[in-house]
Every structure is written in C-alpha cells, then in structure tokens.
Amino acid sequence: MYPLLFRTVLARMDPETAHHAAMIVIRMLGVPPFSWAARALTRPDPALGTRVLGLDFDSPFGLAAGFDKDVRAVAGLRALGFGHVEVGTVTAIPQEGNPRPRLFRLIPDRAVVNRMGFNNRGAEQAARRLRRIRRRANRPVIGVNIGKSRVVDVADAAGDYVRSARMLAPVADYLVVNVSSPNTPGLRGLQAVETLRPLLREVRDAAAATPLLVKIAPDLPDDEVEAVAGLAVDLGLAGLVATNTTISRAGLATDASVVEAAGAGGLSGAPLTRRSLEVLRLVRAVVPADFCVVSVGGVETGDDVRERLEAGADLVQGYTAFLYRGPLWARQINTALR
Template structure:
C-alpha cells in the first residue's frame, strides 16, 4: 500500500519537503494520545532486547543519524518501534548546510543521494531539546552524532568536536564522532589514524562517562578500516558505527543522466548492502567480541537486519528505506526478526 502511495503521490514532492512533512507526522505520533496507540501497535517483542554500551535497547534496530538532525522527532520515532534514535549530525556552531536542492531520490535503486552538509541548529539548541526530552523520560535510547562545523578549519577540528561533546555528552546515552560524511570539505581526511587518534582522545575526555563511538566511511580500503577499528579499541572507545554514505556510483539502475544531474553527495540505500556487509566483517574481525559494532547501509528488511546480527553486528541502523517502506518500517522489521 505505502509503495503505491509513494509512487503516486509522495514522489511528486521535493524530497526535502517530503522529509519535513513526514517528520511533522512523526512528531504528532509521539504526542499523547497518539503515542499510546502507536506504541501499542509498534512495540518490539521483549525477546529482542539487546544489552550493550551499558544500556538496554528494546530492539536491535534503530534510526541512523541524518533523519532527525535537531532531536525533534525522538518521541515519535520511539513510538514507531525503533530501539534507538541517533540524532544529528550536530555541530558546535549552527549552520544552514549546503545550497538547495541537496537531496535526490534514485527510485529504481531504492536509494538517495544527499549533500545536506550538516544543516542543524547547533549544539546549544540541541542541548535544550535533549534536556527537555530527558525530563519527559523518552522510551528509547538516544545517541548523539557530532561533526565538524563548516566554518572551522580542519586544523582546529579537535577543539570544535570537544565543544560539542561538552555540551551534548551529559544528555546523550552515547556519543558518535562523525569523521566520515562526504559533504563537509576536509572532514574525511580526519580518518587518517595519525589525525584521528588525538581527536578521539580529546573527545573521550570531554565525553566523560558517556559511551563514545566513531563513525567511518565505506570508501576506505579494508586495511585502513582495520587500523581505525584497532585504534578505537586501543583508545578505549566503546564502539564503531560502520558506516556512512558512499561517494561511489557503481552498479546503479537509475539512468546515468539522472545520477549525473544529481551531482556530488553521499549515496545511501539498497546499493550499499554488499559493501556494508564487507565492512561489517572487516570491523568485527578487528575488535573484541564484546565491542559494540553498529552496522548501517543498505538495510531494508527484517532479513537484512538478521543477516547483520548473524554476521556480528551488535545493533543495526537504517534511514533511506524509511522513505520507501513507510512509517511502520520499524514495526515490519521487529515483527520479522527471529
């Protein structure tokens, strides 16, 4: 039903407008009395609970960063059955992101290209929203994803991340350091081990007792992924998120002219499935068994999530398939899990 509705109606709207319209509905679903009915319909089975990072997740399946950039839809997403919500990416300094249009559907591939550019209201605004959420006791785990402010030079990135960590870590269940978005100039260069090590060290101190993870790119060679995974362990991090969007465009079904017209940006969705599994296996082989590994990329069905869990993922995240599967996507996945 929803795919037909998407093709007939929603696909006619600008993707970013459609996202904001969808978020407005999600926010309504998170408010009483709608939240009670939504939660009753979508609540995960108690047998799906996962313990990691010193936390209990009601489901292994959560929302990846990028969907709720400003922590405005957490309650609605929780009611819809997601076991955690990773908000952000949030920067220390508010920013509008890249010029529009910056979000493009590749419908034949069930994929999206985005070059949003960390558009968000900044760490102070997010901290106020998160503090309000905490007072209301949200029924889900809240991760906070932080990135470099665009106006800050790469050589000053550490201080910028530390500023965000100091503001947000006390309000987060876990903190994720995003050094892998392709849409902020110079950001991916921070993944070099010699640069990443002091950055993670400083952010870990700022995060205090809040669990700390790092989010990596799928476009790195496997040996560099292994090196970052080993670095995360040696620096005392609590986990790795594998992975962000890709700059690759190989094997797409969408007409090449449409892909070229979309331009630069990160590709997400079904085309990432194979590489995502490869990255998961590389990371899992490089870290201890109890180290938290969150797998992201190309996840659409319950069997996709189960495959990631069977391959060693501790938790699984999704985002793009929300557009194609509809508002009860998490419910579909939770019902299909073993």
C-alpha cells in the same frame, strides 16, 4: 497503501519538502493519545530487548543519524517502533548546510543522494531539547552524532568536536564522532589514523563516562578500516559505526543522466548493502567481543538485520529504506526478527 502513496504523491514531491511534511506527522505521533495508539501497534516484542553499551534497547534495530537532525521527533520515532534513535549530525556552531536542492532519490536503486552539509541548529539547542526529553520515562535510547562545523578549519577540528562533546555528552546516551560524511570539505581526511588519534583522544576525554563511538566511511580501503578499528580499541572507545554514505556510483540501475543531475554527495540505500556488510566483518574480526559494532548501510528487511547480527553487529541502523517502506518499516523489521 504506502507504496501507492509514495508512487502517486511523495515521489513527485521535492525530497526535502516531503521529509519536512513527514516530520510533522511523526512529531504528532509522539504526543498522547496518538503515541499510545501507535506504540500499541509497533511495540517490539520483549524478546528483542538487548543490552549494549551498558544501555537497554527495546530492539537491536534503530534509526541512523541524518533523519532527525535537531532532536524534534524522538518521541514519534519511538512510537513507530525504533529501538533507538541517533540524532544529528549536530555541530558546535549552527549552520544552514548546503544550498538546495541537496537531496535526490534514485528510485530504481532504492537509494538517495544527499549533500545536506550538516544543516542543524547547533549543539546548544540540541542539548536543551535532550535535557527536556531525558525527564520523560518513556523514551528510546538516544545517540548523538557530532560533526565538524563548516566554518572551523580542519586543523582546528579537534577543539570544535570537543566543544560539542562537552555540551552533549551529559544529555546523550552515547556519542558518535562523524569524520566520514562526504559533504563537509576536508572532513574525510580526518579518518587517517595519525590525524584521528589525537582528535578521538580529546573527544574521549571530553565525553567522560558517556560511551563514545566513531563512524567510518565505506570507501576506506580494507587495511584502513582495520587500522581505524584498531585505533578505536587502543583508545578505549566503546565502539564503531560502520558505515556512512559512499561517494561511489558504481553499478547503479538508475539512468546515468539522472545520477549525473543529482551531482555530488553521499549515496545511501540498497547499493551499500554488500560493502557495508564487508566492512562489518572486517571490523568484527579485529575488535574484542565486548567492543560495540553498529552496522548501517543498505539495510531494508528483517533478513538484512538478521544477517548483520549474525555477522557480529551488536546494533543495526537504517534510514533510506524508511523513505521507501513507510511508517511501519520498523514494525515490519521487529516482527520479522521476532
């Protein structure tokens, strides 16, 4: 049913418009009695429960940052079977993001190009919503992905991240420092170890007892991946998220003119599968067993998730395949894992 709906309706819609329409439905699914009915169909088998970061997850499979930027659909996403939801990216200062269009499908590759630019309503509003959600008994584990505000100079990035961390750490189950999006000028330069060390140290102190992770790009050379992983361990961070989107366009099946028309931005989806798995193995080889590694990038099936877990991931996230697989995607993966 969903593949037909995608081909005949959704694929003809502007991707961002389609996303907003889907969010309306997902938010409805978070409200009783719809949430009860959905949860009865999608609840992960208890055997999939896992404890990571001192937190209990219904399933090791969750939704990556980028889908729910403003903490608006967490309950509905839990009702669809996701074991955790990483919201954001959230910035200290509200921002509109880049001009539209800024989201493009590469359907032959089951991929997406985005240059959203951290569009969100800011850390203060996200913290208010998270505060309300935390009062509810039935909620998923909620991570918060934080990024640099566009109007803040890269030289002042640490203070900007600290401002977000202070507002969001008290209401997040874990925090992720995003220094790897290609859509904020200068951001990826913060991944250099000499720049990243003082930034992460300050954010770590601001996060206090809330587990802190850092998210890296797949485009880093292997030695830099290992260096960032080592830095995270050295600073006492709780973990690392590998990986963000890529700026590479190598090996795509989509017509070159379509790729060129999409323009700049981060590529996500199936083309990331191999590199994301490589980065996972690199990281796992240089960090302690109790260091949390979250694998994301090119994950589409239960077999993909199982492969990441067997390669050393503690948790696995996806996003792009949600657009192609439809609302029962998390249920399909949990069923396959069971």
